[in-house]
Amino acid sequence: MTAIINLLPKGTVLPDEPLSRHTTYGIGGPAEVFARPANQQELADLLRFAFAEGLPVHFIGSGSNCLVSDAGVAGLVISLAGALKAFQMNSGAIVAEAGVMLGHMVRRCLNEGLTGMESLVGVPGTVGGALIMNAGAFGGEISTYLQQVRVLTSKGEEKIYRRADLVFSYRHSSFKPDEIIIAAEFHFPMGSADKISTRRRRASAERKARQPLKFRSAGSVFKNPSADLAAGRLIDQAGLKGTRRGDAEISIKHANFILNHHRATAEDVAFLVKLAARTIKQQFGVQLELEIRTLGFPPQYWEEAGLGS
Numbered sequence: 590m591t592a593i594i595n596l597l598p599k600g601t602v603l604p605d606e607p608l609s610r611h612t613t614y615g616i617g618g619p620a621e622v623f624a625r626p627a628n629q630q631e632l633a634d635l636l637r638f639a640f641a642e643g644l645p646v647h648f649i650g651s652g653s654n655c656l657v658s659d660a661g662v663a664g665l666v667i668s669l670a671g672a673l674k675a676f677q678m679n680s681g682a683i684v685a686e687a688g689v690m691l692g693h694m695v696r697r698c699l700n701e702g703l704t705g706m707e708s709l710v711g712v713p714g715t716v717g718g719a720l721i722m723n724a725g726a727f728g729g730e731i732s733t734y735l736q737q738v739r740v741l742t743s744k745g746e747e748k749i750y751r752r753a754d755l756v757f758s759y760r761h762s763s764f765k766p767d768e769i770i771i772a773a774e775f776h777f778p779m780g781s782a783d784k785i786s787t788r789r790r791r792a793s794a795e796r797k798a799r800q801p802l803k804f805r806s807a808g809s810v811f812k813n814p815s816a817d818l819a820a821g822r823l824i825d826q827a828g829l830k831g832t833r834r835g836d837a838e839i840s841i842k843h844a845n846f847i848l849n850h851h852r853a854t855a856e857d858v859a860f861l862v863k864l865a866a867r868t869i870k871q872q873f874g875v876q877l878e879l880e881i882r883t884l885g886f887p888p889q890y891w892e893e894a895g896l897g898s
């Protein structure tokens with residue numbers, strides 16, 4: 590433990606850091622070791638150390654799509670939120686490090702009249718997390734104008750993926766789970782100012798109208814089973830809106846959001862997640878799939894509800 594803490598400058602590597610401080614849910618027990626490296630060199634040093642020691646490694650961005658267990662996470666949790674934030678823009682070509690906030694990239698594109706990101710306005714998170722999730726909204730996806738991505742392998746070695754090497758689909762990407770994204774390059778085309786502005790305003794208005802943005806959440810819990818079958822609609826039809834467990838609630842405004850009203854635990858949220866999945870399977874014969882990523886739960890924890898995570 591001391592060896593890894595002393596590997597990087599003071600304050601970069603923390604033992605027993607509560608992950609509730611690093612998730613939008615505000616939920617999550619401690620990471621055995623938590624690190625926020627300031628640059629690629631520090632990140633590579635951490636990865637090499639963990640690899641040599643056989644320490645399990647997990648990545649998070651800003652934790653806006655994560656449910657972390659109350660017991661916390663064994664091993665090393667590396668966060669790039671607030672780190673690796675370099676952003677270069679040259680006409681439509683953008684190189685963003687993985688810790689750049691997605692909202693920053695959206696704003697910069699809007700300011701320059703570039704199209705492709707305007708419907709992602711309001712999606713929280715980092716560029717790294719957005720690429721892993723292939724974040725998208727109202728018809729736009731982050732992968733559309735992607736050119737290439739730089740990652741570090743579990744041994745701290747740099748590798749480049751060209752767009753053609755990668756597969757993206759609805760909330761899915763083909764990145765290897767033990768590789769961490771450090772930067773990405775995009776080429777956005779110029780768009781019509783009117784069309785960009787209309788799409789941005791529509792996306793923003795729909796988000797405010799449909800989503801319970803005043804409460805802590807991790808966005809949509811489940812993927813939509815298909816383009817014309819929304820998970821939220823099924824949960825609503827099953828009569829589960831407003832169901833509570835402790836301080837967690839299936840949102841009345843949007844049934845695919847499970848909210849933390851204040852003091853919800855991961856156990857409370859997970860109870861409602863499993864209840865919704867089991868009920869939808871029983872009532873409609875549809876097996877829901879998690880969109881949120883879960884950390885620190887034993888694999889069998891989700892199996893009873895058919896949710897392999």
Ligand SMILES: Cc1cc2nc3c(=O)[nH]c(=O)nc-3n(C[C@H](O)[C@H](O)[C@H](O)COP(=O)(O)OP(=O)(O)OC[C@H]3O[C@@H](n4cnc5c(N)ncnc54)[C@H](O)[C@@H]3O)c2cc1C
Binds near residue numbers: 613653654716721806
């Ligand atoms: C109110 C609200 C609304 C939302 N609306 C939307 C929406 O409209 N559309 C949408 O797609 N999502 C939405 N989300 C979910 C979330 O914002 C996105 O999934 C976002 O892209 C996650 O980014 P993050 O940095 O927070 O990633 P995290 O939640 O921290 O991590 C997500 C996954 O990416 C991995 N990861 C993170 N960074 C890296 C990295 N650098 N290298 C390798 N792996 C990494 C993590 O291990 C994890 O598996 C919403 C969330 C909230 C709270």
